[in-house]
Amino acid sequence: MILYLHFGDPQPDPAYRRLLDMVGEFTPVAQALPPDAALADVSGSTRYFDRDAAGLAALIRMRAAALHGLDVTVGIGPNPLLARLAAHRGEPGAIRTVPDDPEAITRFLAGLPASALPGVGPATARTLASYGLRTADRIAATPLLTLQRILGVATGRELRDRAAGVDPSRVTAGAPPRTVDAEHRFGQDESDAARRRAALTHLTEQLGARLRDERQTCRVLTLTVQYADRTGSASITRSRTLPEATAHTPRLRATAHALHGALGLQRARVRSLALRAGDLGDAASASRQLTFGPDDDRARRIEAAADRARARFGAGAVRPASTAGMR
Incomplete structure (x- = not known):
């Protein structure tokens, strides 16, 4: 499972690196998303710590609160996209999970505003709304050729995948990119x-x-x-x-x-x-x-x-x- 960790306000570079080091204590597969977030693949850590992904998320939240005074929001999902969406769907300072189950993923995406999907800015959201496509489930149910006529071939295919919770990307470990x-x-x-x-x-x-x-x-x-x-x-x-x-x-x-x-x-x-x-x-x-x-x-x-x-x-x-x- 993947954790999306949102640290709240943007962090100065030294503080951000300390937070990333803290996440690295739980898994070596952590990807920096500066200035205020990170991804962590804990699939190989659950057995070592004898905790599920939610348990590891709770440990990370406690450690962040104790050492850095931060109330971290954590989204958990089977891929980076769903983990990110889970973190941002609701009030900050909580742990939210999307189970690795097709029916649960469908229920989670039902009613999700199109603007919440990565890559959907205000202009794209207005274009989609003009066709009645205001939510992720409506987009996912739209024929691919229709979306491609509206948005273009590549963008239409990518958006339909995201609206269905499909994300082939992987967490890439490494130092935070310089800003x-x-x-x-x-x-x-x-x-x-x-x-x-x-x-x-x-x-x-x-x-x-x-x-x-x-x-x-x-x-x-x-x-x-x-x-x-x-x-x-x-x-x-x-x-x-x-x-x-x-x-x-x-x-x-x-x-x-x-x-x-x-x-x-x-x-x-x-x-x-x-x-x-x-x-x-x-x-x-x-x-x-x-x-x-x-x-x-x-x-x-x-x-x-x-x-x-x-x-x-x-x-x-x-x-x-x-x-x-x-x-």
Whole structure:
């Protein structure tokens, strides 16, 4: 059985590695999903610890609470997809199990919103809803050719498998993939949304330049906003998977602004903004969506020229006017 462990808020890299080491005490087959989750295959550990998967999950939760003060949410399932869905279906801080039984899997997926399935973003969810396909069981019951006409051949097949709880992927052991982070702290609590957007523009300029300098791309962008509330301070984190792996600053900037806008923090007093580029990959092996206009190619040529200027004259040599004075 597979455990999906959600640690709550995104964890700083040292703390995250300690959590992963703790999971490694129960199974050597643990896969990092930074900054706040991990997968663990405990199929070979149940006999050694003389406990079933739920028992091992309870031990991990107790250890995390005692050593790190975290209330870990655990989903258990016969594959990574079902374990992840189980963890997120309900209140945090619990253990939820999907048995390895076809009828139990069907009952679990009945009524699950289409948007809960990996890869179904707002646009895809709206498209599916226009055809009356709002839940996983409705999608799973739809003829494959119909889904492929709606979404395309590969996407339609993949979504139908996920809606039926089919996931051929395996837990891959290894160290957590490296991430690239950038943070901006305001001199005072900032309530001006335009200034917050300018700070996000500055952060995406930093992230994009670093990724390109290291010949990397990212597939996931995470925004963490720390803001003032009546108790002192609080934070909120949102992530978005990009349509394709990229290091192109305009794509990162658009995604960061969309994440910020979706939070609805118009009147909030924000103390800091942090962006994390995750799911990094080698830029040489990244695919790129073809375009039919010159604008994208022109933007990339300008970006390359700006990178050369920064390499020669320093990081602040080229920057958007709205970010002047920011560090």
